[in-house]
Each structure stands twice: as structure tokens, then as C-alpha cells.
Amino acid sequence: MSRQPSLTQSMSALHTWAGLVLGWLLFAIFLTGTLAVFDRELTWWMQPELQDRQVDQASAVQVAQRWLAANQRDASAWNIGLPTARDPSLSVSAGEQRRGQRTLIDAESGEQITPRETAGGSFFFRFHYTLHMPRFLGIWVVGFAAMAMLVAIISGIIIHKKIFKDFFTFRPVKGQRSWLDGHNASAVLLLPFHLMITYTGLVIFFLIYMPAATDALYGGDRDALLRELRPDAQQQQGARRGEGGRPSREVQTASAAMLPLDHFITLGEAHYGAGMLSSLSVAQPGRVNARVEVRPLLGSRLELTKGEALAFNAITGELLRAPPPTRTSLLVQKVMAGLHFAQFGGYPMRWLYFICGLVSSAMIASGLVLYTVKRRRQSAAQGVWLRQVEWLNLACVGGLMLACVALLWANRLLPADLAEREGWELRVFFGAWLAALLHARLRAPLRGWLEQLAASAVLLLGLPLLDLLTALAVPDRIRLGVDLTGLGLGALLALAAWKVSTRPTATVRAARRAPAAMAEVQS
């Protein structure tokens, strides 16, 4: 029986293995999550046929109402996606919202627009929590990785006693110690963020991950729980079913003149605040029982307001139903989910999350690299294993970055009217990733890193040029933002590539410093 290792040693082992084995997944989850902060902006960039008409919601909704009255007069319901600061497109659909095919129309002229099909920025969002697996399986795998992240963070804190001292320690050009410092600095600096984003990520699907209390108190009956949780939501659904679901029987109600829809924008903004509305729908448009629902943006406040709506009588403008305040316990959960979704606080908050997300991703990547840098000087017996970790690191970190940029390039270079275009974009994404994986397997580690970082950097730096050459109009505010962000990230990756290229002796240097650095890790 071997001697029980010290607390620091066992926590160090836990940190290393939980971090290494799930670090590859975690990097993918964190990087795509970071990109998903700007999912709408990326989707807008990926549909250059759309133009920002800069009309306010009040006039946009009139354009939409005219279009619907002309094209969908007898529909059981109208749905209008309003232009917002993040997504200036105007969309309309008829019938039940979930199934209805969205039609995009010009917010000024009301002409129908057919933009290219694209995976869009929402691909990153979905990948972030499902890893492109079947939804349920993906949620569980991501949840497992998030638990490992939580354990890695806490065990990291335990092994890291000199937490405040190291905060101010960074020795940029000292081989392994730089990697250790970089990993520590990014970890310690944003410790609250790492903890918050991991825990709140788990909280989003808390009842799926941990159904124990539901099983114990409700006998596993999720519907009974939901009824008790949101009595209002059930009512709402019942009402909607009654009004919109059976048009054939109810369509004969007398027609009546509705108030102009922009009136309800004013009413909605009075409740949620200016610029805080995302969509508007009308049940039984043009009938005496017509009813308007106005929905807020997800980020109208800290709480995640998914599925919330104000309902009005469309003829008189009378308020029929306002969402009741959420009960405190559920509010806690929804605020935590809201903290994760980062929809509140506008662009400053979005940028803060984006930068924090980049630092988190960098922390995970530096931890992965640190593992190989530390092990490289140890016995040759680990050579085979080390080689596997090295190329997997490169494939998961460098390869994914390359794949993400490749998706943007594919979006612009594939013919706009290609059949199943969305699928082809994804084929390019996964194809680029696969190519990077093979490349990582074949090349020597440092050369591999250099080449993949440089390739991603070149593609990112070329993004503004690509936008200029392939878009039909001058870049607007949002597309310019994506272009410039690409430029900035490209510069960062180019810097990283340059660092790699100028340090061929890093291994040697690391080996020479090994004893000192080793003592430091253990202390």
C-alpha cells in the first residue's frame, strides 16, 4: 500500500487529469461560447444581402403590418421579428410561430428579401452546449465537462497557495515558467468569472442534470412541477391554443379594425424600456377578438425573460395580461441563467463577456500546453503518450480556431444560391478541423503550432478584405465590428505564431530550468 499523498499532491493530480482529459472539450465549449456572445452579429455578417435601414421599430412594424395585410390577410396569427440594435432585420411569418417559415422583408420598402442560407452565428451557440451531437446527449456531455471544470477550478485554487503573490508575477520569456505564470495569471485574474460562468452554465439545465428533488417531491412528474412553478405559463398556452390553434372553426368571427401596430410598440416600450422589444405577434388579426402580444429582448433585465409577453386587446389597446413577477426561488435560477447568457447591459457588457471568455479559453489552452511543457523533460518512457497529447492539443486548440475562421470564409466563398448551403458550410468547418487534426499528427509540435496559428491569423486578418470583396454594399456598423474584431484577433494569433517561431530552443531552456520550476509547482 502506497503512502497517502499530501493534499496538495492529490489535488494537483486531480487538477491535472480532470483538466487534461476534459480540457480538450472545455476549450471547444469555451471558445464557441465566447463567439456565441456575438451570435446575432455573426449571423448578420453571414447574410450580406441584408441591409441596415436604420428605421425605428414603430415604422418597421407598420411596414410589416402592410405586408402581412396584403399577403396573409386570413392567417390565424401574425408574427413580426422587430429590428434591434444587434440584428436590424425585419421578419414576418404567419400561423403558429414555432413552425412558421420566416420571411425577411426590407424594413423600408417592404420588399421580400431572400438572403443566402447560412449556419450563422447560432451554429456557435448550439455547438457551445451540444457539441453538434444530438441535443440531449450533447447537453449531458457538456454538463459533465462543466462539472470537471468546476472541480479543476477548485482543486486549482487549493494547489495554488500563493494566490495573491502570483497575481503580480509574470515572467514572459522564461519557458515553462512563462506558461505556468500565464496559466496562473489568467486563472487568478478572472477567477470569479471562471467560477460564475461554469456554475451558471450548469444551472441553465439544472432540472435535467439533477432531477432528484423533482423525483422525490413530485414523483418525477415534470408537468406537475411546471404547473406549480408558473401557473401563468399554462394559462397562456391554453389561451393561445384556444385562439390560434383552430382557425377553421373560429375564422368566422366578425372583422374589426385593429389599432395600428406601432401603438403597441409604444405600450410595450413603456413597460420594458426603449429599444427593449424583440417581437410582436397578433392572434386573429383583423377580427373582433384580435389580440397583440409584445415580447421583450432576452436582456431587457438581468433575469432571463424567455417566453415572456405582454398581451393587449388589439382593437381597444386594453392590457389583457402582464407577466406576473417571478417567484423568488425561480428568479434566482433565472438570474443565474441570465448571468450566463449575457444578454443584459448592452454592448459594454457583451464586450466584457467576450474578453473574459477569450481569457478563459486562453487559460484552458495554456493549461493544456503547460502539461506537455512540464512532461517534456521527464523520462523518455512517456514519449509516446506525450506525443499523443501534443498533437491532440494542437488539433483541439489550433484546429478549432482554424475551423471557426474557415466557416466565415466558406460563408462568403460558397455560391450564394448553393443547394443545402448550410450543410456545406458545416462540411467546410468540420473538414478544416479534420485537416488540422491530420496536420497536427504529421508535423513536429512547434512547426505544427506555428503553421496552424499562422493560417488562422492570415484568414482572420483577411476577413475585412473578404467582406469588402464579397459583400454587395459597404460594410455597416455591425459588419465593420465583426471585420475589426477579426483583425484584432488575427493580430493576436500572428503575435502568438511569431512567438512560437522565435523560440526554437524553448524545450532546451525549459529542461535546464526544470528543477527550479518543478519545486515551484509543488510548493
Added chain:
Amino acid sequence: MSNPVSKTSVVWPSTLGRIVLAVAGGYLFTYGFTAALARLLPLERVDALIGATLLSFAVYSGFVLWVFARPLRNALWALPVTLLLLLIGFGPQWLGGVQG
């Protein structure tokens, strides 16, 4: 600790045992803990459910760390505790089954 425990001397069966205990045992423990806590919290049952479930991820990670920090035989104490928690959480259901 200048005398390092050599990396390869980690006893594999015990490491594997720890991993299984931490991941699967930890989930079962957390499951029992959450059910018992939801049963015991003096709140309306919806609120007790949400409160206990929100806490469960902290409990799970705490358990995993505990399993790795203690000698394995100490960690086996978790078994009777888990059974007790499950009994508190699901006892009323198993015995009478009138809830819900």
C-alpha cells in the same frame, strides 16, 4: 515535499476506484443529498426543490474533491450516508407514496 511520489507508482486499481467513486458515487450521493434537502427545507415544495437543486453542483464538486483528498477507505463512509439521504428523500414515497 521534496521527496516526490513518483508519477508512475500511482496504484492503478485504487486510482480507478477513486474515479468511479467520485463520478458515479458522487452523483448518487448528490442525488440523495438534493432529494433529502428538498424534503427537509422548511419552504414551499417548489422553492425547496429549486433551492436544493441549485446547490447540488456545489455538493457534487465538494464530494469529488473530498474523495480525492482522503484515503480511499475513509471515502467509503459515503455509502451509508448516501443510503440515509436516499431514505430521507424517498422514504415517504416508498412507504406511503401519497405525495405529489
